[in-house]
Each structure stands twice: as C-alpha cells, then as structure tokens.
Amino acid sequence: MRIVVLAGGRSSERQVSWVTGKACKRALEDLGHQVKLIDPEVDLPLRLWQEREAGCDFVWIALHGPGGEDGVVQGMLDWLGLPYQGSGRLASALAMDKLVSKQIFQTEGIPTPEWIAWDNQAPLPWAECVAALGSPLVIKPSNEGSTVGISIVEDEPSFTQGLQLARSVSSRILLERYIxxxxxxxxxxxxxxxxxxxxxxxxxxxxxxxxxxxxxxxxxxxxxxxxxxxxxxxxxxxxxxxxxxxxxxxxxxxxxxxxxxxxxxxxxxxxxxxxxxxxxxxxxxxxxxxxxxxxxxxxxxxxxxxxxxxxxxxxxxxxxxxx
Ligand SMILES: Nc1ncnc2c1ncn2[C@@H]1O[C@H](COP(=O)(O)OP(=O)(O)O)[C@@H](O)[C@H]1O
Ligand SMILES: [Mg+2]
Structure with a gap:
C-alpha cells in the first residue's frame, strides 16, 4: 500500500509527534508498504488531495494535540475518503476536550475526579475552590495535552499563577480534585x-x-x-x-x-x-x-x-x- 504518515504539526507536542511518526514510518516500511512522511502545513488539504490522486491508499496519523488529535484532520480525511487509523472525528474531538469528556463520564457513571469549570470570566476565589475540591487541587486547560499548562497547587499565590498559566493555553479551564x-x-x-x-x-x-x-x-x-x-x-x-x-x-x-x-x-x-x-x-x-x-x-x-x-x-x- 501507499501510505502517508502525518507527523510534526503545529501543537506543543510537535517534537514527540515527529518521533512517533518516524517510528511508525519505519514499522510500516518493515511491513512492506511504501511510506511518505508529511509535516502538515496550512496547505494540508491540498497535499492530501494530491496524494490521493497520486494513489495514496491510507493515512497514518502520528500527530498529537490540537489540530491532529482533535478531529480536524480526521474530518478532512473523511471528506477526502481516505482511511486512517484510530478514532473518528467525533470521538477525537470529545476526547481532546477534558471538560466535555468529564461531563460524558459523569453522565455515564464513570468515576472522574470532581471538578469546577471556569470560563475565565467571573473571579474565582481560592477559598471557594478549596471548600469544594480540597487542597492541593489541579488546574488544567480543557484542551491541551502532554501536561502543558497543568499545575498542582496548594496555596493562593500558586493558585493565581496556575490560573494564569492555564489561561495562556486555553480560555476554558478545569479545576479538579487532586487524587x-x-x-x-x-x-x-x-x-x-x-x-x-x-x-x-x-x-x-x-x-x-x-x-x-x-x-x-x-x-x-x-x-x-x-x-x-x-x-x-x-x-x-x-x-x-x-x-x-x-x-x-x-x-x-x-x-x-x-x-x-x-x-x-x-x-x-x-x-x-x-x-x-x-x-x-x-x-x-x-x-x-x-x-x-x-x-x-x-x-x-x-x-x-x-x-x-x-x-x-x-x-x-x-x-x-x-x-
Ligand atoms: N486529579 C488529579 N489528581 C492527581 N494527579 C493528577 C490529576 N490530574 C492530573 N494529574 C497529574 O497530571 C498528569 C497529566 O494530567 P492529564 O489529565 O492526564 O493531562 P495531560 O496528560 O493531557 O497533560 C497526570 O498524569 C497526573 O500525574
Ligand atoms: Mg494524560
């Protein structure tokens, strides 16, 4: 088969993705396939279309984080009719968003640590968060991966700092009970x-x-x-x-x-x-x-x-x- 491996990308996990991509490329070659590695740029839709026209049969997604793991590329491949491995666009998008995932877990009775969602609008007093979730507590951006923007905090100054850090990554923030x-x-x-x-x-x-x-x-x-x-x-x-x-x-x-x-x-x-x-x-x-x-x-x-x-x-x- 002719396979395109997508690796690199524009997320904070670009470097890890590149290593993943190269390792998967080697394995796919060992399995006898003809493999081409592509680092997606803004012209990815056009490049994928060209690859499809040139006889590409399958796309191996080795991207991590937003823009690769979140359904965007999966949707593009669905549109082009190119098969790929792993979850489809909906599951990818749901899983990338920690808050939405937790809401689904809660609905389904799957245990997930208690949380407060913060949309960066109203003030968020430390004392209220501690009363609800205990201390230490975990601050996470809702839609990043690889621990980017996550803090575990146990006092007000680090809480304020942690919120700032998470806010620099995402407008939707999750405060979670520390387990x-x-x-x-x-x-x-x-x-x-x-x-x-x-x-x-x-x-x-x-x-x-x-x-x-x-x-x-x-x-x-x-x-x-x-x-x-x-x-x-x-x-x-x-x-x-x-x-x-x-x-x-x-x-x-x-x-x-x-x-x-x-x-x-x-x-x-x-x-x-x-x-x-x-x-x-x-x-x-x-x-x-x-x-x-x-x-x-x-x-x-x-x-x-x-x-x-x-x-x-x-x-x-x-x-x-x-x-
Ligand atoms: N509620 C929690 N209690 C204890 N540790 C946590 C909690 N949430 C996150 N952590 C720590 O932070 C790491 C990263 O959190 P995770 O939710 O897996 O996000 P990501 O891996 O996308 O950065 C976890 O592997 C764990 O070590
Ligand atoms: Mg994790």
Whole structure:
C-alpha cells in the first residue's frame, strides 16, 4: 500500500509527534508498504488531495494535540475518503476536550475526579475552590495535552499563577480534585485491554512533561502493583471511558487510583505516543508484541473498519427548482 504518515504539526507536542511518526514510518516500511512522511502545513488539504490522486491508499496519523488529535484532520480525511487509523472525528474531538469528556463520564457513571469549570470570566476565589475540591487541587486547560499548562497547587499565590498559566493555553479551564495514589494508564486496542502500566515519575508525584519525555523521567511498572480486584475496577472504568467517547483503534486512558484502589478516569488519549519508549508500545511488549506487530494490528483494524464503511456517495447533478 501507499501510505502517508502525518507527523510534526503545529501543537506543543510537535517534537514527540515527529518521533512517533518516524517510528511508525519505519514499522510500516518493515511491513512492506511504501511510506511518505508529511509535516502538515496550512496547505494540508491540498497535499492530501494530491496524494490521493497520486494513489495514496491510507493515512497514518502520528500527530498529537490540537489540530491532529482533535478531529480536524480526521474530518478532512473523511471528506477526502481516505482511511486512517484510530478514532473518528467525533470521538477525537470529545476526547481532546477534558471538560466535555468529564461531563460524558459523569453522565455515564464513570468515576472522574470532581471538578469546577471556569470560563475565565467571573473571579474565582481560592477559598471557594478549596471548600469544594480540597487542597492541593489541579488546574488544567480543557484542551491541551502532554501536561502543558497543568499545575498542582496548594496555596493562593500558586493558585493565581496556575490560573494564569492555564489561561495562556486555553480560555476554558478545569479545576479538579487532586487524587493521591497511583498513576495507571490503560492502552486499549479496539476494545482489547492491554496490560495496565503503573507510572512512577522519577521526581515528585506529578507525571509532567519532563517525566513523560526526558530519558529516565519515569519508570513504567508492568505488571502494576494493584490487587486483582483493583485492576479489574480500573479496567472496567477505562473500557467504559473508551466506549463512552466512541473511540476506535488504539487509545490510552489515564487514571489515578486512590488508596482504596478506586479508579478515577482523568482523560482519554486518542492518538497516544508511539515512540519506541512510549507507554502503548510497552504495554504491547508485555503481551509479546513487537512495535511493528502493534502497528500492523492497528493498520489491520483500520482497514477492516474502512472496508465496512459505506463508500462516499456521489450526488446526482442539482436541478434548478421548478417552483
Ligand atoms: N486529579 C488529579 N489528581 C492527581 N494527579 C493528577 C490529576 N490530574 C492530573 N494529574 C497529574 O497530571 C498528569 C497529566 O494530567 P492529564 O489529565 O492526564 O493531562 P495531560 O496528560 O493531557 O497533560 C497526570 O498524569 C497526573 O500525574
Ligand atoms: Mg494524560
């Protein structure tokens, strides 16, 4: 097949996306495909159309964050009739927005930490937030990824600073109850839950940008240290979160697990990192799958889905109204 890999992009996760893209390109080539890497610019719609005309059969999205993971590119590919891996445009958009995701989790009875949404308009007194959510509390922009703009604060000055930081990234901000305990992530491939990973950041208890991407920034523990019952609760909550948002293909659910081993879903990542040291490839490795095998399964799932999707209809020419 002729495959275009989209990597890079314009989000704050551009660098990670590039590494993901190169690793996926290599795997797809090892599987015998002809692969071209494209770093999307403003002319992406035109380039994709040209690639389609030149015989491209499939687009592998290796973008992270807004403009890649949020449904925008997925919608463009739907319009062009080009198949791609992973979630469709609606699930991508829902998952990218932490606030909307949490509203859906709440409606579906999926445990997620209590929160207050702030639209940056009325003043937000620290004392009221602490009364509602306790301290420390977490401040997050509603629609960024990779811990950009997130703060964990326990006093008024850092609260004010944290709000400012989140505001510089998004106009919609989420204040969330801090869940002490373990950090668990679940990779789910088309409904199959891969082994849970417990993440231990090298410093502090915050899985921040450094911990995520710096060499030695965190340790991935497989199997995780939860009891079988705790793990089962975690897996049930993670799978329901994946399903509630309508995810497809590979996605990764981030959770906190408290001292009583109750899971709390933080978010769903619809285009999780696929660098050789990322979490999903690690979970796959625990099942004995190589990186290339994981990519192959993702591709096969996507092709199967595409074969089940009705072909785009071409309309008949419009007639001038008779009336
Ligand atoms: N409510 C919370 N309680 C405890 N830690 C949290 C909470 N929310 C976020 N964190 C920490 O911040 C990290 C990033 O938060 P997350 O919601 O997954 O956003 P993203 O990964 O998109 O930046 C988590 O992996 C966790 O370490
Ligand atoms: Mg996360």
């Amino acid at each position: 002490p305990g373990k950090e668990i992530t679940l990779s789910i491939l088309s409904g199959q839950i891969l082994p849970a990973i417990e993440i231990i950041p090298a410093q502090g208890s915050f899985y921040d940008y450094e911990a995520k991407y710096a060499p030695g920034g965190s340790r991935h523990i497989i199997p995780c240290s939860l009891s079988p019952a705790g793990l089962a609760r975690c897996e049930a909550a993670g799978l329901r979160a994946y399903q509630a948002l309508g995810c497809e293909g590979l996605a990764r659910v981030d959770l906190r697990v408290d001292a009583a081993e109750n899971p709390w879903v933080l978010e769903v990542n619809t285009l999780p990192g696929m660098t050789p040291t990322s979490l999903c490839p690690d979970a796959a490795a625990a099942l004995g799958w190589t990186f290339t095998e994981l990519v192959e399964r993702m591709l096969q799932e996507a092709l199967q889905k595409a074969s089940l999707t009705p072909a785009a209809r071409t309309g008949s020419p419009l007639q001038e109204s008779q009336n």
